[in-house]
Amino acid sequence: MAEEKFDVIIVGGGITGCVAAYLLAQAEMEVLVVERAEEAGQKAVTGGRMYGHAMEKIFPGFGEEAPVERKIVRERISFLAEETATTLEYDDEEMRKPEKASYSILRGNLDPWLTEKAEEAGAMFIHGIRVDKVLTDDKGKAIGVLAGEEEMYADCVLLADGVNSLLAQQLGLKKELEPKQVAVGVKEVIQFSEEEINKRFGVKDGEGLAWLFAGDVTNGAVGGGFLYTDKDCVSIGIVETIEEIGYGGVAPRDMVERLKNHPSVRDYLTGGELVEYSAHLVTEGGYDMIPQLYGDGVIVAGDAAALVMNLGFTIRGMDLCAESARLAAETIIAAKEKGDYSKASLSLYEKKLNDSFIVKDMKHYRKMPAFIDNHRIFEQYPGMMEEIMKGLWLVDGEEKEKFFKTAMGAVKKVGIFKLFGDVRKAMGAL
């Protein structure tokens, strides 16, 4: 029986796969998306706050129409010692502007909406099937995929199969991930009511908070915590670099409990009900981890292409994956017009990525992974800040030491030269 041949087969129906499918179908291409989860969003995990700019380009009015949870209007970052938190908070009216807005999202809500958009545009989805292999011809050009016993054919294959893209590895486009380049994320979703979220976090309807943590949460290991307010729930979790597992002696799954029970967090969460528990890998390697992005008849996009920036003060993956999907779709549309899906033709994708904010920003923050890979940030600085803050604000009627002396004492414990060295490195990385 002659097999049906598609213009494009997309492996993975996450944000990258859905956005590309939507744009390709809009351009009247025959698109098939193969997703291993039984339902859209079922295997997807994010923190998550999505910067809206890339989606607004693709779906004008995204912030109003899409099932986003809350617009983030407040940033908070806390350095945790065992019982204290030194916190920086930032409010900005500009965060309310559509072009600068970011949103908390739940993938269980967003991915089905994206799938529907792509289906309405004409893309076809198969859920519940895992692609095992990219099929190639005798010259090595991708010609389709193998899923179980079934072969499906296409002019071009788009790999949007996420951080651990085994298919890109099979094709020799990507190296096996190294424990230093990847973190494990463990996340819980805890439900309240919308009013309760507003009250506890001091936010209005539709508006919310992004809160990141470093220090005690990982017990000094390289990693951190996050909390995002969703409509009627809270997404809370941790990430720990895989190489660090064991350092500090706390298992990643227990770090979530540690964060939830920290004095600066626990009162926000009392009485909530756990409604979701999930875990996933997060790419952390930055610019130097970007693999070969295309081959004969194949393109790699989104997390599969390691397009994620973990900057410590924020994490950006979803806006990068949406934009990379758009650029991949443009490249494939151009290739169809030329009737040429060769490696040379698809190299346009790399040019487009290089000209985009993705590669420019990732290059900009290229030194960030090396800067973050420093135990002092997680082990010593939160304690140093605690000591300094105690010197400023704790009064018990006993004679107070001169603040300068207290502060210098705290700094000396870390080492003045080490501190200056780290500040210099931070400047370089930023």
Add this chain to the structure above:
Amino acid sequence: MAMTIEDKLGHNRFNVDSSYAHIHVKDTCDDQKLVERVIMACPAKLYSQREDVKDVWNAAPAASSHTDVLLSPGTTPWAVWV
């Protein structure tokens, strides 16, 4: 009171297709440090060490984090289906 991982897994929205067993135990592992790290790493707490053999085994459903694959690339004493 803190919930156990078993309770939490009840709220795991990932479905695990039983036709693809999540983990296959291939062999025993002599690297005790590695075994300990994998036991610690798994968000679903699926690994445990038997007293008699240096061996790890699983119980579905997992959270599909793929952490274990990365901790023991190449020389993995078990194979994980992702």
